[in-house]
Amino acid sequence: MAKIKVYGHPISTATRLVLCCLHEKKVEYDFVLVELSAGAHKQPQYLALNPFGVLPTIQDGDLTLFESRAIAKYLAKKYEGQGTELLGNSLSEQALVEQWSQVEGQSFNSPASTILFQILFVPMSGGSTDEAAVEMNVEKLKKVLDIYEERLSKSKYLAGDFFSLADLQHLPYLDYLVTDCGKGDLISSRKHVKAWWEDISSRPAWKKATGKTP
Amino acid sequence: MAAIKVHGYHASTLTVMVLCCLNEKEVEYELVLVDLPTGAHKKPEYLALNPFGVVPTIQDGDLTLYESRAIIRYLAKKFQGQGTNFLGSTLSEEALVYQWCEVEGQSFNPPAFSICTQILIVPMRGGSTDEAAVEMNVEKLEKVLDIYEERLSKSKYLAGDFFSLADLQHLPCTHYLVNACGKGDLISSRKHVNAWWEDISSRPTWKINFT
Numbered sequence: 001m002a003k004i005k006v007y008g009h010p011i012s013t014a015t016r017l018v019l020c021c022l023h024e025k026k027v028e029y030d031f032v033l034v035e036l037s038a039g040a041h042k043q044p045q046y047l048a049l050n051p052f053g054v055l056p057t058i059q060d061g062d063l064t065l066f067e068s069r070a071i072a073k074y075l076a077k078k079y080e081g082q083g084t085e086l087l088g089n090s091l092s093e094q095a096l097v098e099q100w101s102q103v104e105g106q107s108f109n110s111p112a113s114t115i116l117f118q119i120l121f122v123p124m125s126g127g128s129t130d131e132a133a134v135e136m137n138v139e140k141l142k143k144v145l146d147i148y149e150e151r152l153s154k155s156k157y158l159a160g161d162f163f164s165l166a167d168l169q170h171l172p173y174l175d176y177l178v179t180d181c182g183k184g185d186l187i188s189s190r191k192h193v194k195a196w197w198e199d200i201s202s203r204p205a206w207k208k209a210t211g212k213t214p
Numbered sequence: 215m216a217a218i219k220v221h222g223y224h225a226s227t228l229t230v231m232v233l234c235c236l237n238e239k240e241v242e243y244e245l246v247l248v249d250l251p252t253g254a255h256k257k258p259e260y261l262a263l264n265p266f267g268v269v270p271t272i273q274d275g276d277l278t279l280y281e282s283r284a285i286i287r288y289l290a291k292k293f294q295g296q297g298t299n300f301l302g303s304t305l306s307e308e309a310l311v312y313q314w315c316e317v318e319g320q321s322f323n324p325p326a327f328s329i330c331t332q333i334l335i336v337p338m339r340g341g342s343t344d345e346a347a348v349e350m351n352v353e354k355l356e357k358v359l360d361i362y363e364e365r366l367s368k369s370k371y372l373a374g375d376f377f378s379l380a381d382l383q384h385l386p387c388t389h390y391l392v393n394a395c396g397k398g399d400l401i402s403s404r405k406h407v408n409a410w411w412e413d414i415s416s417r418p419t420w421k422i423n424f425t
Contacts, residue, residue, distance in 0.1 A: 077305065
């Protein structure tokens with residue numbers, strides 16, 4: 001059977017999410033580099049796979065799929081029974097995984113990605129960081145992380161006492177915020193968020209996804 | 215067995231989307247009013263259910279669940295054998311449902327919601343609409359809808375030739391854009407998007423909430 005093909009780039013947060021998921025589920029894949037600096041993601045060849053021109057996209061047999069959270073969900077379902085269980089073990093647990101996945105996508109992602117964009121990507125393209133925008137989004141993120149702190153004081157992981165897609169979805173942006181944006185204090189100042197972050201970021205699958213181990 | 219409780223507000227389109235889903239799945243429920251105009255959603259009693267202080271939240275037995283997109287997925291799964299099938303019929307179809315659900319949540323909703331906020335909510339709170347922000351978000355939304363136009367020229371609904379969660383998720387914001395924000399031309403100017411919108415917005419379980 002042909003391996004899953006992942007079209008992506010190693011620095012792309014969404015690509016890292018999918019690679020981490022593949023490693024957690026112990027699924028082999030072929031990686032096809034989409035060269036961002038050459039604008040390959042906006043060329044007709046890639047747009048034919050993903051009309052939104054963003055990374056990643058996967059091909060699994062006849063199925064072409066984009067949106068990293070949907071890809072992770074598909075992999076978690078298809079490979080239920082091997083590797084790490086990422087969806088919870090009952091209908092109620094699965095519902096809580098969905099809830100916290102949506103919290104990531106709707107409340108966490110926007111301020112986190114804006115901070116990353118302003119601090120890392122704007123200067124890389126020759127512009128200057130909008131400090132007011134960073135400040136505003138740090139305030140938003142603090143409110144969200146206060147809710148996480150409360151949650152994680154009662155529960156080892158977001159959806160319950162089991163690692164799930166909801167936790168995995170937070171790895172890419174948190175890693176950049178802590179490591180490259182100097183925003184580690186957002187995590188380290190919250191006891192339970194800090195313990196949770198240290199736990200999930202030390203998972204072997206995450207280290208493989210970021211090239212920190214082979 | 216106790217009916218599912220929906221804590222929400224009748225004029226909140228996300229609440230209405232969850233009610234629509236319950237009706238499509240032929241599931242009984244009880245609507246518990248959270249009176250948004252008096253700030254009930256920010257009071258301790260509601261925050262104990264949903265610390266983010268937004269509606270809706272459901273209670274089903276021991277389970278308390280929020281985030282409307284998570285709620286409709288839970289209902290679609292729990293009641294898979296009855297009412298409308300929202301998830302497609304194969305693993306691949308279900309994957310496409312989730313793909314287009316994410317497109318709604320990540321690419322459609324941010325500009326659509328910003329437009330609705332500027333035109334409807336900001337004036338309600340005593341401010342003035344930021345026309346430049348509306349313009350910018352209309353342009354973003356046009357690019358997304360161009361991709362929808364292409365997709366819907368090949369497929370009756372977003373995930374395939376079957377109505378799904380992905381289409382349902384578009385009802386709330388699009389309803390406001392078309393009926394309250396004066397942005398109906400975004401839809402009506404695109405032949406296949408228009409046909410799709412007329413189809414999904416005329417489903418009795420959705421329409422009934424606005425008569």
